Amino acid sequence: MPEGHTIHRLARDQNADLAGRAVEAVAGQERFRDGAERLHGQILLEAEAWGKHLFHTYDSGDVLHVHLGLIGKWFRRTADPCPEPTQTTRLRLAGDTCSWDLIGPMVCAVVTPDDRARVVAKLGPDPLRRDADPELLWAKLQRSSKSIGLLLMEQDVIAGVGNVYRSELLNITGIDPRRPGRAVTRDEFDALWTETVRQLRLGVRRNKIITMGADELDRPISRLRRGEGRYAYKQEACGRCHTILEVFPIAGRTTWACPTCQPS
Numbered sequence: 687m688p689e690g691h692t693i694h695r696l697a698r699d700q701n702a703d704l705a706g707r708a709v710e711a712v713a714g715q716e717r718f719r720d721g722a723e724r725l726h727g728q729i730l731l732e733a734e735a736w737g738k739h740l741f742h743t744y745d746s747g748d749v750l751h752v753h754l755g756l757i758g759k760w761f762r763r764t765a766d767p768c769p770e771p772t773q774t775t776r777l778r779l780a781g782d783t784c785s786w787d788l789i790g791p792m793v794c795a796v797v798t799p800d801d802r803a804r805v806v807a808k809l810g811p812d813p814l815r816r817d818a819d820p821e822l823l824w825a826k827l828q829r830s831s832k833s834i835g836l837l838l839m840e841q842d843v844i845a846g847v848g849n850v851y852r853s854e855l856l857n858i859t860g861i862d863p864r865r866p867g868r869a870v871t872r873d874e875f876d877a878l879w880t881e882t883v884r885q886l887r888l889g890v891r892r893n894k895i896i897t898m899g900a901d902e903l904d905r906p907i908s909r910l911r912r913g914e915g916r917y918a919y920k921q922e923a924c925g926r927c928h929t930i931l932e933v934f935p936i937a938g939r940t941t942w943a944c945p946t947c948q949p950s
Contacts, residue, residue: 687756690846691889693735694814696760698890700733700742703762704781714775721796722777724748730779737812737845741802742779749802750777755792762786812845813883814890820879827867827875834870835863835936846886850919853942854897855882857918857926862948863941864934898925918942 708729713722728744735741742750752758763769764784771778777788788794810826811818826843827834837843838852847855856863859878861870870878889895896907896915902925903915917925924931924944931942 687848688738688754688758689848689851689886689889689895690735690737690812690814691886691895692893693738693740693754693846694886695890695893696740697733697735699762700730700760700779700786703784703786704730704779705732706730707781710778710780710785712771712775712778712780714771714773714778718776718794721750721794724796725750725779735812736806736815737809737841738848739805739809739845743799747799749797749799751793751795751797751802751805752788752791753793755790758791759789760786761789808842809845810841810843813879814846814886820875823879824872824875827870830867832867833864833936834861834867835941837867839937839939844882847882849939849941850895850916851882851885851889852939853919854895854917855885857924857942857944857947858885858897860947860949862950863936863943864950918944 706729708727709725711722711725713719725744725748728746728748731743731745733740733742738753740752762784768785771787774789775787776791776794779786811820811822823844827837830837835852835856838847855878858881859874861874861878885897896910897917898915900907907915913920918931919942921931921942923929924947927944927946929944929946931944933940933942935941
């Protein structure tokens with residue numbers, strides 16, 4: 687499932703391509719024909735990300751809500767003429783110079799601003815948003831006996847972090863994923879929040895998750911293959927100290943942790 691940096695990058699790129707313009711909305715699937723017809727010809731005011739949710743606000747007040755889920759993807763198309771939407775295309779939004787095709791989302795719906803507000807109200811702070819309040823996250827951790835590795839995956843605790851960032855951030859900050867949230871110290875929390883913001887911003891800029899510093903890599907970032915440049919996620923040994931990693935499930939997802947850098 688795409689993590690928060692991907693959705694923020696999509697919002698940024700779709701704003702550049704479509705915001706301030708009347709969009710041509712077409713659905714290749716019957717299930718969203720009514721929604722596409724409703725959006726067709728409206729002016730997109732803003733594309734905005736909140737965690738793993740993407741919202742488009744239009745001049746009529748309509749809001750397009752998209753959650754990609756496990757298999758959903760947006761594809762940017764610049765061919766002129768652009769091929770017709772296929773039966774897998776839930777929605778195409780076309781502007782002056784390019785179009786965006788949405789395939790396989792978990793959620794694709796035209797909703798009201800109140801509906802959007804209800805979705806957002808259930809989410810924890812999003813580290814990529816300027817209005818994020820880390821104290822809300824700190825308070826939830828301090829009240830919880832759940833493991834920090836589980837809490838970081840709960841979107842009502844913190845919005846946008848997924849399995850890759852979970853393993854990477856806890857490795858970087860030296861926190862065992864199995865430690866209860868309330869056992870995380872304030873200094874550890876401050877380091878974790880700061881690193882989360884830093885890494886997610888890097889993810890938006892690069893449009894990929896690379897957590898290692900350039901000085902730790904054996905070749906330029908542009909030449910890394912998918913999955914390289916990480917300390918823990920799907921690695922055999924810790925990228926920091928080279929100890930063999932422990933592998934175990936948390937929240938139904940595999941977690942990687944270093945017994946040396948993340949002592950229990």
